[in-house]
Amino acid sequence: MNNIITLPILIPLLTGIFLIFFRSIPLQKWISAIALIVTTGVSAYIIHLISTHGILTLQLGGWEAPYGITLVADMFAALLVLTTAMVSLCCLYYAFGTVGKNRERFYFFSFFLFLVAGVNGSFFTGDIFNLFVCFELMLISSYVLLSLGGERIQLRETIKYLLINIISSMIFVLAIAYLYGITGTLNMADLSVKVAEIGQDGLLTTVSLLFLVVFGLKAALFLYFWLPGSYSAPPPAVAALFGALLTKVGIYAIFRTFTLIFYHQPEVTHTLMMWMAALTMILGTIGAVAHWDVKKIIVYNVIVAVGLIIFGLSVFSSVSLIGSLYYFVHDMIIKALLFLLAGAVIIIARTHKLHEISGLIRHHPYLGWLFFIAALSLAGIPPFGGFIGKVFITQGGLENGDYIVAGIGLFTSLLVLYSVMKIFLNGFWGETILSKKEEGKVKNVLLPCSILAALTILLGLGAEWTYVYFEQAVEGLMNPNFYIQAVLHD
Amino acid sequence: METLMTITAGILLSIGTYLILTKSLLRIVLGTSIFTHGVHIMLLSMAGLKTGAVPLLGEDAAAYTDPIPQALMLTSIVISFALTAFFLVLSYRTYKTFGTDDMDQLRGSKYE
Numbered sequence: 001m002n003n004i005i006t007l008p009i010l011i012p013l014l015t016g017i018f019l020i021f022f023r024s025i026p027l028q029k030w031i032s033a034i035a036l037i038v039t040t041g042v043s044a045y046i047i048h049l050i051s052t053h054g055i056l057t058l059q060l061g062g063w064e065a066p067y068g069i070t071l072v073a074d075m076f077a078a079l080l081v082l083t084t085a086m087v088s089l090c091c092l093y094y095a096f097g098t099v100g101k102n103r104e105r106f107y108f109f110s111f112f113l114f115l116v117a118g119v120n121g122s123f124f125t126g127d128i129f130n131l132f133v134c135f136e137l138m139l140i141s142s143y144v145l146l147s148l149g150g151e152r153i154q155l156r157e158t159i160k161y162l163l164i165n166i167i168s169s170m171i172f173v174l175a176i177a178y179l180y181g182i183t184g185t186l187n188m189a190d191l192s193v194k195v196a197e198i199g200q201d202g203l204l205t206t207v208s209l210l211f212l213v214v215f216g217l218k219a220a221l222f223l224y225f226w227l228p229g230s231y232s233a234p235p236p237a238v239a240a241l242f243g244a245l246l247t248k249v250g251i252y253a254i255f256r257t258f259t260l261i262f263y264h265q266p267e268v269t270h271t272l273m274m275w276m277a278a279l280t281m282i283l284g285t286i287g288a289v290a291h292w293d294v295k296k297i298i299v300y301n302v303i304v305a306v307g308l309i310i311f312g313l314s315v316f317s318s319v320s321l322i323g324s325l326y327y328f329v330h331d332m333i334i335k336a337l338l339f340l341l342a343g344a345v346i347i348i349a350r351t352h353k354l355h356e357i358s359g360l361i362r363h364h365p366y367l368g369w370l371f372f373i374a375a376l377s378l379a380g381i382p383p384f385g386g387f388i389g390k391v392f393i394t395q396g397g398l399e400n401g402d403y404i405v406a407g408i409g410l411f412t413s414l415l416v417l418y419s420v421m422k423i424f425l426n427g428f429w430g431e432t433i434l435s436k437k438e439e440g441k442v443k444n445v446l447l448p449c450s451i452l453a454a455l456t457i458l459l460g461l462g463a464e465w466t467y468v469y470f471e472q473a474v475e476g477l478m479n480p481n482f483y484i485q486a487v488l489h490d
Numbered sequence: 491m492e493t494l495m496t497i498t499a500g501i502l503l504s505i506g507t508y509l510i511l512t513k514s515l516l517r518i519v520l521g522t523s524i525f526t527h528g529v530h531i532m533l534l535s536m537a538g539l540k541t542g543a544v545p546l547l548g549e550d551a552a553a554y555t556d557p558i559p560q561a562l563m564l565t566s567i568v569i570s571f572a573l574t575a576f577f578l579v580l581s582y583r584t585y586k587t588f589g590t591d592d593m594d595q596l597r598g599s600k601y602e
Contacts, residue, residue, distance in 0.1 A: 129562055136569050140576070147580060155584045156596050159515070162580065166522045166573055167510070170529045173566055177529070180559065181536035229598065 002058045004049070005073040007042045008081050008120040011035050016113035025104050029096055032109040036092055036116070040085040047078045051469060055476065055486035057126070065126075065487050066190035072126035072487055075473035076325065080123050080252060083329050086455065087244045087336045088116045090448035094340050095237035097444030098347065103148050103235070111148070115141035115241065122249045126487055128179070129186050131253065132172055135218070139165050142246060145238045146230065157233035164226045168217040175210040182207065189487035192260050192480050200264035208262035208269055212254065219250025221310055222276040224303045228287065231302065232295040236343020239295075243302045244336035251309055251328065258313065259477045266316055274314035278405045280307030285412040288419035292354045294427070297419050298335075298342045301378065304416055305331045308409055312393040320396025321474045327389025330377070330459055334386065337374045337452040338420070340445070341367065345427055347440045354423060359432030363439065368428040370449050375424055377456045379417035385459035495535035502528030515581045515591040519574065526570040530563050 015035035019028050050056060056073040059065055073081075092112060099108060118138025125131050143165075147158040180186060182204060183194040195204060217223045231242055254273075262269055284303030291297050309331065312324025344367060349357040361368035377384030380391075390413060397406030459466065476482050502524055509521025537556040545557035585591050 129565070133565060133569070140572065143576060143580075150583065150587070152587060153598070155580065155587055156598055158580060159584060159596065162573075162577055163510070163518065163522065166570075166577070167525065170522075170526055170570075173562075174529050174532060176562070177533040177536040177559070180562075184537075186558070 002056050004042065005046060005056050005058055005071050005124055008039050008046070008085065009117050009124065011039050011042070012113040012120070013117035016110040016117065019110045019113070020107060025101075028104070028109045032092060032113055033089070035113060036085060036089040039116070039120075040082065040089060043078065043082040043085045046073055047075070047082055047469065050075050050078050051472060055482060057486050066185050066187035069130050070126035070187060070189070070487055071124050072189075072483065073124055074476045074483060074486070075469060076255070076476060077123040077252075079325070079329060079469060079473055080248070080332075081120050083332045084116065084119050084123070084245060087332055087452070088112070088241060090452050091237050091241045091244070091336060091340070093444060094240070094343075094448045095235075098343065098442065099235055099237055100149070106148060108145070108148060111141045111144045112241070114138075115145065115245070119245050119249055123252060126188050127186055128188055128191065128257075129176055132169070132176060135172070135249070135253075136169060138246070138249065139169070142242065145241070146234050149235070151233075154233045157230045160226060161230035164217065168214050171210065171217075172214045175207055175214060178207045178210070187487070188256070188260055189484045192484055193488070195261055196264070200262060204262070205265050205268055208257070208265075209272070211257050211262070212269065212273065215250045215253045215257070216276065217250075218247070219254060219310075220247050220280075220303050220306050221250070221254070221273075222280050222283075224280065224284070224306070227303060228296060228299045231299045232293075236339055236346070239343065240336045240339035243299070243339050244332045247302060247306055248328065248332055251306060254310065255313055255324075255477065259316075260480050260483060263316075263480070270314045270316055273310055274402065274405055277307045277310040277314060278408050280304070280310070281408055281412045285415045285419070289415050292422075294342045294345055294352045294354055294357070294423055297354075297423060298338050301338065301416060301419065302335055304412055305335065307412075308390070308393060311405055311409055312389075312396065315393075315396045315400045315402060317396050317400060318474055318478055319392055319399065321477055322470055323389050323392025323394070323396055325389075325470050325473055326459070326463075327386065327393060330385035330389050330456060333452055333455050333459070334374060334378050337370075337449060337456065338378065340449050340452070341371045341374060342423070344442050344445045344449070345371075345423070347442050349427070349434065350440050354426050357427040358430040359428070360434075361428040362432040363434075363436055364428075366446060367449075368424070370446075370453050371424055371428065373453050373457070375417065375420040377453075377460070378420055380413055381417075383457070383460045385456040387460055388463045491539050492535050495531055495539065499528045499532040499535070502531065513593045515585065515593065518593070519577050519581055522577065523570070523574050526566075526574075530566060533563050533566070534559050 058071040060069045115138055118134050121134035125134055143162050147154050183191055185191055185194055220227045231239055281304050284300050287300035288297050309324050309328050312320045346352045377386045380386035394406050506521045506525030506528055509517045537559040540555045543553040543555050546554045
């Protein structure tokens, strides 16, 4: 029965390979959409299984842990996999109408599915070297998606993105090598046991900081300098996928390593993380407020959210972790929504300079109000999804006595609201300067955006109903023993 | 032996870093390649090097070397091979499009 947890990885991976043999683009579209719908269904069923049976594990090839590779589906990972499936389905549908023949002909959908497979694999793997391999699967697909189309800006930004990721991946391997040299194991549950046995001394803490640097680079936690350039280069459907998924995998890896393996020295690691998070929030907000470019404003908002989620982790109490998790899921949905809406605005107005866009709401009222909902939800106005996360994170921070960073979190939320309202006020309100004929044509845009907007409202209004699942996920994060028991004593 | 290997890895890493920090695209590609080699040698020597023993030949083997770092290194080599190939093609395409391989001129302007 536990074999089901391979499906969210295998379905996109095999479908992606399968698509290479079919050159018919309508067929590729249908098959990839069906694959992601099935993945969504399977992920929902996995969540149901975990809520009734506890953590699911699978020892691949029958090699018992800690010798073989283990797949572990706990509630935390399963929630993220479900969100990934839903968000990528919306991005895929948006891509149908916007990505263009030129990219579709060169296996866009295959690489799209490979990326989803890599992301799901990173969430479910229980082996730290396998995490590296899944990261690479995801990153290689992202390089191709970023450069596919071959526009000047895309080529230029892909080089920088590729270089920074090769270096961080190599530091990742180096950190794994040190960790293996000290503990002699790669299985995350076994690592947790070994690190607890020998005690997290200075050497292990240093290795853990190396991991923090690596995942910080991937997640854009303080080390975000590469992000604004590369995320504003690809077409909107791809940018939405990147903004919603790629940095989040980095955050997931930080969560996993610092709640399961390196949780013995919070006064060093978690304090450092807290100040990195505070700086990320401040610097990201400055970028979002300063820019008058639709793409750049949204891109900097990705960075602010990373800071807030990691702040919730660094406080490390059940309340703040529940907040972090709510905000994590909410942020995957809302970042995809914002990128898709901003992409639609750019296609319609034929420019991404905010000064040259005005009065879009006359011809596109529904799009305008969707953007308004997204902006409110992003800033954490009730009853939308962002509210619950921010409440719990702030509550956790205040209970723990971290008044300054909690204050920074609240203050940056206000400025984030200003930065997206800037797009709404300048772009949608004001005098309509484009006639219907002068506008760029968009199709297939409203349905995926509506679904994502509905999801963020549901996450807010249905908090009572989803709370059980999030509570179970946080229980698992606070007690590493559940994870270890599930993997090593099955 | 381990000390010698560690120093070798350190030298490779510093050469790689130096090349990555230069302006020419081709040197940067080579730099990432050498950087990767340094990391692999480090990975291999982390589990300890035993001279004169093969990884593992059965349960009654008298001496053996830990096979896991070698398996890891193999995986990592394959991945970095694919990445280097992709990086080279991307650099060539960029060179054809921009007519330059100078990273200073690939900075990008403020107004696009």
